[in-house]
Amino acid sequence: MEVDKGKGEAEETRKVAEADRDTVTLKSSDGKLFEVSKEAAARLSTVLAGMIAGGSIDDNGTDLKQIGSEALENVVDYCNKHANSIPSAALISSSISFNTAPFKEPEEWERKFVDRLSHDALFDLVEAANFLGMERLLDVTCHKISEMMKGKSPDQIREVFNIKNDYTKEELEEIRQELAWAFYDD
Amino acid sequence: MAQTGGEIAAKRPKPSDDGDGDGIGEDRLSALPDDVLVLILLRLDGVAAAARTSILSRRWRRVWALLPELRFDLVPDGHRIREIHDAPEAPELRSISITTEGAGPDSASAWLPVAARRLIGGLAYSNMVPGNDDEEEVVEEGEAGARSEVQLPCFEKDTVIVLDLGLLGLALPSAGVFARITKLYLSRVWFRGPCDLESRGVRNLSIHSESFLRIKLENLHLLRQLTIVAPKLPKLCMDFNFIDDDPTEPVANISAPQLVSLVWRDAYDSRYVHLGNLGRLRRLTSIFIVYGDQDNRDHNHQSMSLLQKFQILHSLNLTLIYRKVSTQSNPNQSNHFDCDNQLFKIRYFLFPA
Numbered sequence: 001m002e003v004d005k006g007k008g009e010a011e012e013t014r015k016v017a018e019a020d021r022d023t024v025t026l027k028s029s030d031g032k033l034f035e036v037s038k039e040a041a042a043r044l045s046t047v048l049a050g051m052i053a054g055g056s057i058d059d060n061g062t063d064l065k066q067i068g069s070e071a072l073e074n075v076v077d078y079c080n081k082h083a084n085s086i087p088s089a090a091l092i093s094s095s096i097s098f099n100t101a102p103f104k105e106p107e108e109w110e111r112k113f114v115d116r117l118s119h120d121a122l123f124d125l126v127e128a129a130n131f132l133g134m135e136r137l138l139d140v141t142c143h144k145i146s147e148m149m150k151g152k153s154p155d156q157i158r159e160v161f162n163i164k165n166d167y168t169k170e171e172l173e174e175i176r177q178e179l180a181w182a183f184y185d186d
Numbered sequence: 187m188a189q190t191g192g193e194i195a196a197k198r199p200k201p202s203d204d205g206d207g208d209g210i211g212e213d214r215l216s217a218l219p220d221d222v223l224v225l226i227l228l229r230l231d232g233v234a235a236a237a238r239t240s241i242l243s244r245r246w247r248r249v250w251a252l253l254p255e256l257r258f259d260l261v262p263d264g265h266r267i268r269e270i271h272d273a274p275e276a277p278e279l280r281s282i283s284i285t286t287e288g289a290g291p292d293s294a295s296a297w298l299p300v301a302a303r304r305l306i307g308g309l310a311y312s313n314m315v316p317g318n319d320d321e322e323e324v325v326e327e328g329e330a331g332a333r334s335e336v337q338l339p340c341f342e343k344d345t346v347i348v349l350d351l352g353l354l355g356l357a358l359p360s361a362g363v364f365a366r367i368t369k370l371y372l373s374r375v376w377f378r379g380p381c382d383l384e385s386r387g388v389r390n391l392s393i394h395s396e397s398f399l400r401i402k403l404e405n406l407h408l409l410r411q412l413t414i415v416a417p418k419l420p421k422l423c424m425d426f427n428f429i430d431d432d433p434t435e436p437v438a439n440i441s442a443p444q445l446v447s448l449v450w451r452d453a454y455d456s457r458y459v460h461l462g463n464l465g466r467l468r469r470l471t472s473i474f475i476v477y478g479d480q481d482n483r484d485h486n487h488q489s490m491s492l493l494q495k496f497q498i499l500h501s502l503n504l505t506l507i508y509r510k511v512s513t514q515s516n517p518n519q520s521n522h523f524d525c526d527n528q529l530f531k532i533r534y535f536l537f538p539a
Contacts, residue, residue: 123214130222138225145215146229154241161215163242175241182237 024052026076027061028069034076040083046133066131071124074117078137081109106140114144216245223249232259257283280307287314294336302339310348402449403427412438423449423471428459429485451505454488467496471503 023035026048042049051057064072106114114122122141129137149157158165167175176183215223227236227250236250256279282301286293294311301309392413393401401414402423409427416422419442428436429452436453441462448464449471472489475482493502 120212120214123218126218126222130219138222142222142225143229146226149226149239150230150235154238157239158242162211162213163216163246164213166243167241172241175247179237179240182234 021059024048024057025059025061026072027058027063028067028072029065030069032069032072033061034072036076036079037083040079044079044082044134044136046135048132064132067128068124070121071128074121074125075128075132075134075137078113078134081113082136104139106143110140111144114140216243220249220252224252224254227253228255232257254278254280255283256281259285278306279304281305281309283310285312285314289313291336298336299339308347312348312350410434410436412436412440414438414440414442416442418444420444421447424452425449426451428453449503450492453485454492456488456491461495464495468498468500469503470496470499470501471505473505473507475507 022038024038024041026034026036028034038052042052051062056062067075114125117125122144126138126141126145128134129141148160152160157163218226223246227239230236230239233250233253233256236253239246240248240250279301282305284297294313298311389408390411391403391409392411394413394415399419400421400423401416401419402425403409403412404423404425404427412427414422422440422442422445428438435455435458438459439462440460443463443466445464445467447469448461448467451471451473453459454472470493472492474486474489
């Protein structure tokens with residue numbers, strides 16, 4: 001494996017070196033390998049943190065069968081960028097929040113990071129973030145999707161996301177009546 | 187792009203031909219699990235926008251009802267809020283944050299009881315009253331009772347309540363109001379008659395009111411932070427809130443320059459208790475402990491220093507406490523005052539020369 005090159009001395013020193021390695025190797029569903037900082041992976045992903053702590057990280061590439069190479073590349077890219085970014089004074093939303101942490105608005109670089117993604121790549125990344133327990137990345141991607149929904153009529157939302165309306169006319173009318181308050185100021 | 191392997195990729199239909207490979211033809215959004223959809227809905231502008239997604243397709247029919255936090259900004263009609271909380275499948279709520287403008291008491295009364303049942307977290311309700319912040323006329327006690335008011339339901343599960351009622355009246359239920367509450371902030375609230383905050387769990391209490399005629403805090407044993415800003419308050423009563431075993435020093439900052447009558451049957455350590463300017467005070471009630479150990483002497487010393495703050499009083503009530511002497515004398519006995527301690531009251535009327 002290319003990521004292991006240069007570590008081929010005595011078994012003992014190799015073991016020590018591995019324990020001290022500050023990266024982990026992840027393998028996508030299509031067999032591509034990616035390296036990511038151990039610290040960032042553990043900090044940003046509860047699943048990877050658990051695997052690192054539990055010793056189930058494979059040096060030849062930990063299999064992530066649910067994640068394609070494009071999405072995994074984005075995940076790793078995000079982790080690296082996150083590790084290098086200086087956290088700005090957090091833009092905490094002004095709404096009163098109690099038990100839950102208040103939403104943090106995405107930072108500028110996070111916006112750019114998701115803005116450049118294609119529709120499919122965005123959803124691949126949401127699924128990967130959800131699978132890996134990456135709360136922050138999930139926030140950022142969900143924020144992006146919510147922006148794509150905001151200010152749009154139901155018809156427009158269906159169009160953007162290709163949602164098939166499987167209601168009957170009667171059912172639609174029933175919902176509109178039941179939730180009249182929500183459609184009040186339409 | 188390579189869509190290779192992976193369960194997620196495999197269970198989706200292949201991209202159709204009618205697009206440029208940018209997801210046209212596939213409904214990726216509806217395929218996401220509920221908890222991710224909830225994260226997305228939480229970021230829309232308010233509950234109504236989230237509820238409107240229910241007409242997208244059957245998949246979306248009940249997703250909005252899973253929202254754990256509800257936020258209503260400037261809703262004109264409390265009944266609309268109530269419908270939301272009444273949704274039968276609605277889960278417990280972590281928080282409700284509601285802002286109204288110039289709402290009457292009926293509005294809040296319509297949704298507060300339902301909110302109280304579903305909430306396990308915090309409630310913030312702010313009723314904004316345009317251009318009516320401090321021009322409030324002084325109302326006599328009798329008139330205050332005639333005001334229409336919000337009936338506060340029992341919040342059995344909440345931990346934080348923030349109420350800014352924009353000078354609406356508030357009526358508290360008799361008992362068990364705030365079983366688990368740790369923080370209570372009341373602002374611009376009219377209380378009908380005496381205010382008895384029946385909660386043993388309040389640690390942090392903050393009252394800001396132009397209108398209070400009487401505040402009485404009794405047996406709030408966990409209270410450690412008290413702020414009262416009440417520019418027109420004439421009567422304040424503190425009974426046995428700060429006297430207990432908790433080693434944390436209670437901190438009180440009280441600003442009530444119009445105070446005429448003060449009942450302070452409580453610990454008074456001038457390092458932590460700041461009573462502000464009490465130049466108009468005429469009636470004072472305090473306690474002394476009759477027999478006892480060093481703790482009691484410390485307490486009496488504190489009471490004495492409270493008394494010494496005042497040069498002229500028309501009436502001084504001293505409550506003498508005879509503590510029950512336990513047959514099993516315990517040197518570490520709780521310094522906790524209960525009502526069954528024998529109280530002995532002495533009343534002095536002082537007439538200025």
